[in-house]
Amino acid sequence: MINARGNRLNAAAMHGALIVYTLIALFPVFVILINSFKTRKSIFREPLALPDAESFSLIGYQTVFKQGDFFLYFQNSMIVTVASLFFILLFGAMAAFALAEYRFKGNTIMGLYLALGIMIPIRIGTVAILEMMVATGLVNTLWALILVYTAQGLPLAVFILSEFMRQVSDDLKNAARVDGLSEYAIFFQLVLPLVRPAMATVAVFNMIPIWNDLWFPLILAPAEETKTLTLGSQVFIGQFVTDWNAVLSALSMAILPVLVLYVIFSRQLIRGLTSGAVK
Amino acid sequence: MTAMSLSNVNKSFGDVKVLRDINIDVEEGEFVVFVGPSGCGKSTLLRIIAGLEDATSGDVHIAGTQVNDTPPSKRGIAMVFQSYALYPHLNVRKNMSLALKQERQSKDVIEARIAKASAMLNLDDYLDRYPSELSGGQRQRVAIGRAIVREPKLFLFDEPLSNLDAALRANTRLEIANLHDALKTSMIYVTHDQTEAMTLADRIVVLRDGRVEQIGTPMELYNNPVNRFVAGFLGSPAMNFIPAGFLNDGDTRTLGLRPEALQISDGGALHGTVQHVEQLGGDTNVIARIKDVQFSARLFGQHAIEQGQTIQFGFNPDQLFYFDNAGARLYDETSARE
Numbered sequence: 001m002i003n004a005r006g007n008r009l010n011a012a013a014m015h016g017a018l019i020v021y022t023l024i025a026l027f028p029v030f031v032i033l034i035n036s037f038k039t040r041k042s043i044f045r046e047p048l049a050l051p052d053a054e055s056f057s058l059i060g061y062q063t064v065f066k067q068g069d070f071f072l073y074f075q076n077s078m079i080v081t082v083a084s085l086f087f088i089l090l091f092g093a094m095a096a097f098a099l100a101e102y103r104f105k106g107n108t109i110m111g112l113y114l115a116l117g118i119m120i121p122i123r124i125g126t127v128a129i130l131e132m133m134v135a136t137g138l139v140n141t142l143w144a145l146i147l148v149y150t151a152q153g154l155p156l157a158v159f160i161l162s163e164f165m166r167q168v169s170d171d172l173k174n175a176a177r178v179d180g181l182s183e184y185a186i187f188f189q190l191v192l193p194l195v196r197p198a199m200a201t202v203a204v205f206n207m208i209p210i211w212n213d214l215w216f217p218l219i220l221a222p223a224e225e226t227k228t229l230t231l232g233s234q235v236f237i238g239q240f241v242t243d244w245n246a247v248l249s250a251l252s253m254a255i256l257p258v259l260v261l262y263v264i265f266s267r268q269l270i271r272g273l274t275s276g277a278v279k
Numbered sequence: 280m281t282a283m284s285l286s287n288v289n290k291s292f293g294d295v296k297v298l299r300d301i302n303i304d305v306e307e308g309e310f311v312v313f314v315g316p317s318g319c320g321k322s323t324l325l326r327i328i329a330g331l332e333d334a335t336s337g338d339v340h341i342a343g344t345q346v347n348d349t350p351p352s353k354r355g356i357a358m359v360f361q362s363y364a365l366y367p368h369l370n371v372r373k374n375m376s377l378a379l380k381q382e383r384q385s386k387d388v389i390e391a392r393i394a395k396a397s398a399m400l401n402l403d404d405y406l407d408r409y410p411s412e413l414s415g416g417q418r419q420r421v422a423i424g425r426a427i428v429r430e431p432k433l434f435l436f437d438e439p440l441s442n443l444d445a446a447l448r449a450n451t452r453l454e455i456a457n458l459h460d461a462l463k464t465s466m467i468y469v470t471h472d473q474t475e476a477m478t479l480a481d482r483i484v485v486l487r488d489g490r491v492e493q494i495g496t497p498m499e500l501y502n503n504p505v506n507r508f509v510a511g512f513l514g515s516p517a518m519n520f521i522p523a524g525f526l527n528d529g530d531t532r533t534l535g536l537r538p539e540a541l542q543i544s545d546g547g548a549l550h551g552t553v554q555h556v557e558q559l560g561g562d563t564n565v566i567a568r569i570k571d572v573q574f575s576a577r578l579f580g581q582h583a584i585e586q587g588q589t590i591q592f593g594f595n596p597d598q599l600f601y602f603d604n605a606g607a608r609l610y611d612e613t614s615a616r617e
Contacts, residue, residue: 169362169364171360171361171362171363171364171437172362172364172366174326174329174331174351174358174360174364175358175360175364175365175366175425176366177330177331177350177351177352178329178331178351178352178356178357178358178378179352179377179378179381179425179429180351180352180353180378180381180382181352181377181381190366193368194367194368
């Protein structure tokens with residue numbers, strides 16, 4: 001009885017804590033969402049009130065769609081995020097596989113060198129990066145952002161993925177070798193599917209900072225045609241006047257795609273695929 | 280024709296020599312078991328034959344062709360792993376067909392071979408299941424099926440039964456024996472279990488510390504071991520080693536005596552105090568002690584023996600083995616007498 005009651009208490013406490021945390025985490029999002037549907041006056045009068053018949057307004061969304069090329073910004077953000085994730089996962093997984101699977105001179109040193117990138121913030125090198133981009137003529141292109149984000153994401157990706165790849169059973173890889181699969185086939189058809197949960201983790205970790213980044217778009221690609229969503233939203237924030245309706249509407253819309261990407265990746269996080277491979 | 284031969288194979292990992300000068304021939308259709316304690320290099324040897332590991336020096340021939348530089352898939356071998364190593368994201372049918380697809384076999388050939396293998400191993404009901412939906416024994420059968428469909432010249436088994444429970448192990452052992460009878464293909468089987476070695480092998484290769492200790496049929500090794508290690512490794516319960524001085528004063532040799540060679544007899548030469556009795560129904564194992572040396576006797580049938588009792592054991596002198604202090608077998612029974 002004591003045991004059973006203890007468990008129920010435990011479960012209640014656990015759920016309570018989780019619910020409180022969820023509320024705290026979602027509260028800013030909620031405030032942004034409700035205020036994006038309100039008139040300017042009611043945003044300031046009662047920021048926490050839900051929009052009603054009197055205060056309801058789509059003025060923010062209208063401004064966003066009229067002013068600035070919102071869809072272009074949106075598209076730029078999407079291209080940069082998806083392309084960066086693709087390269088981070090592809091190159092990160094390849095490097096991780098080489099480090100985990102093959103014994104060669106300097107293997108450990110190489111691993112440590114790659115891991116060093118986790119500890120050194122890439123923004124320290126902003127000036128050098130900018131000079132490099134100017135020299136190569138990549139300033140104001142999406143490639144500038146994709147390359148920087150790929151470099152930024154690779155260390156952690158290699159670190160996490162090589163750890164997971166070491167856990168893929170040697171017997172399995174050897175069985176594939178006996179069956180005549182090439183090293184590439186082993187990598188793409190056998191190891192990658194098995195480390196899918198780790199890939200999804202890496203993707204989620206990298207996706208949100210890239211999507212939200214203001215620093216590099218502002219410095220490397222501030223031209224109108226390469227603006228990202230975060231940078232594009234800044235036009236509504238002025239030194240003296242800020243169009244809160246437009247800012248909140250732009251932010252509300254910026255949440256959606258990242259949410260969709262998150263749902264896609266988090267499905268992959270479900271484990272259990274590896275069970276049954278080896279004892 | 281020899282199905283597989285190793286000549287002067289050496290293997291080192293850095294400074295550590297794991298295999299020294301291995302010479303083994305496997306005849307066509309033969310079932311050869313590599314047996315030895317863990318760390319003796321038997322799995323490394325198998326991986327060298329498979330091509331998953333390169334020998335530091337020496338040659339590997341499979342079906343008369345030198346294969347030192349041939350990749351595993353081109354060696355005409357198939358391998359069954361201890362951990363099954365089934366592809367978790369493929370169902371049973373695809374697990375079995377993957378290698379054939381890599382060889383670009385036609386669909387009809389693949390279908391026919393899978394049907395044949397699955398009939399042999401009773402896998403028909405499981406072809407569309409995924410490895411995670413199978414029990415351990417079924418998984419091992421799939422792993423064996425995956426090897427069969429390739430119709431290799433040589434099967435390699437790497438401790439295939441170690442992950443199975445005792446009852447299933449006995450069943451699967453029998454299945455592997457039947458498989459060998461049906462396929463008549465050469466097989467090399469690695470195990471640390473002497474029962475598997477004795478029951479399955481046409482010939483056994485006993486390895487220790489990277490060296491071949493003895494090669495022979497199970498009965499040759501049992502009846503005529505070349506040294507104390509082989510004598511002690513094969514047979515269960517293991518052979519007893521007793522200082523010969525217990526029987527003849529001043530004799531420095533070691534006596535080897537199999538537990539099944541001992542009988543209770545009044546006036547027997549060995550006097551032991553019973554420490555423990557294992558009643559197995561059909562057999563009775565008596566563990567007794569002379570001075571501080573423990574030995575065991577395997578008696579047929581059921582015996583009422585009490586702990587602490589002193590029993591006299593007798594034996595046929597023909598069944599005695601003599602070893603010197605380094606463990607080498609002494610064939611001349613008087614040679615080491617001082």
